[in-house]
Amino acid sequence: MAGRFQFVSKDYIDFRVRDRIPKNTQRNTNWGVNTWNLWVTVRNNARQLGQPKFPCAMELEFISPQEMNEYLCHFVLEVRNTNGELYPATTLNQLLAGLSRYLKDELNRPDLNLYNPNNVYFNRFRQTLDAQMKLVTEKGIGTVKRQAQPITEEQEKCLWDKGLLSINDAVGLSKVVYFYNCKVFGLRSCDEHNNLQAEQYTFSSDEAGNFVLYHGRA
Template sequence: MENETLSQMMNSYDVQLTDNTFGNFNLRLNDVTGDTTGTLDDSSVVKSEEPDRDSSLTDRFATETTCEDANALINELKSKNTVRNTKWAYTVFESWRDTRNKSGHEIPELSNMTVDDMNTYLCRFVMETRKRDGTKYPPNSLYHIMSGLLRYLRDKNINDKNFLDQADPRFSYLNKVLNSEMKKLTSEGLALPQREALPVTETDERQIWEKGVFGDFDAISLQRTVFFIIVKYLD
């Protein structure tokens, strides 16, 4: 049998050849191009989402909203302190504006000001504004007032006039005046004193350990302990 050919061996065992005995080696065009049209089962095709037609799915989305609803959402999440500070800053500015207009000036309302108006009138406001008792504001308070006026504009959807942006060349003059006035107020001793934390005494530290604030019994206590030790010995 060593010298028998394959056909002789198949004849010996009466093997009948058919067209599909060794499979079909014909290369189809879609095997090369990746065109699977007509060869995939419908279940394997990714279909786009069809609109919900079942009436039971009508509650899928929330009820229609309006611009008023969006504004209410924004106002609902505003900090009360921020709203109060914005109102205070605008009241201070309006008091100054009303006083100057009664003297014959025509200073426009803040939201109606042009860039040139802001450079003119806000510079004057920075130098002239005072407390109710006539004394000057500390530099930090002056900056807070200006920040409040900027928030007022944003609440009015005026977002193209950020007069505190020092990178905006349109307001470079205003920022120079504001910075100069704050430095002047600081040199006059009107800057608010910096509050320094009191040192932790040995008695305080012992009580902290005894109350379980420091320790290694959980992640929080361990984090506090590591932070305290780093500050204590490396500060």
């Protein structure tokens, strides 16, 4: 009967619990915590006249919600990237989300759930974060999105000349449909292509001639 069970240690359980978290999420959490620790170190060493005493990072497991709320308001407005520039709104939010995840999951502090609207202790933090995100957006920080360069007519012609696009066989025709769905209708993700339905296309015409109308879905 003993062979039916394999005993494990508490450390192994902790490892399995941590290992279930996606690597990107773990990196985001570490980034949030490391940035917080660095800010606390700089804040404690600044010794600015009239500034309140700030906690060292190791005290996060004992800090009260009221204290954490006060420090977070400063952190949101004072944190910068390695170039000394303000973070875009989405990046700032991700930074705080990583720190919140650490407080809630790693330190087992549900009372420090920063984003819970029912947690009134962090109303001021959420208001400060909202104000800062609006400010950086108004400044245009992070609002310029990267766009893929459009394919040129010469490149498109080359695809046809080399037979990569073709209407003479099933494979070539499938590539044609895929290519022009991307080029003309702006489909990008795999889900958009996999979930396409024939009823999303309608044939119509106007004074300029016939055309195909694509109906996207949320």
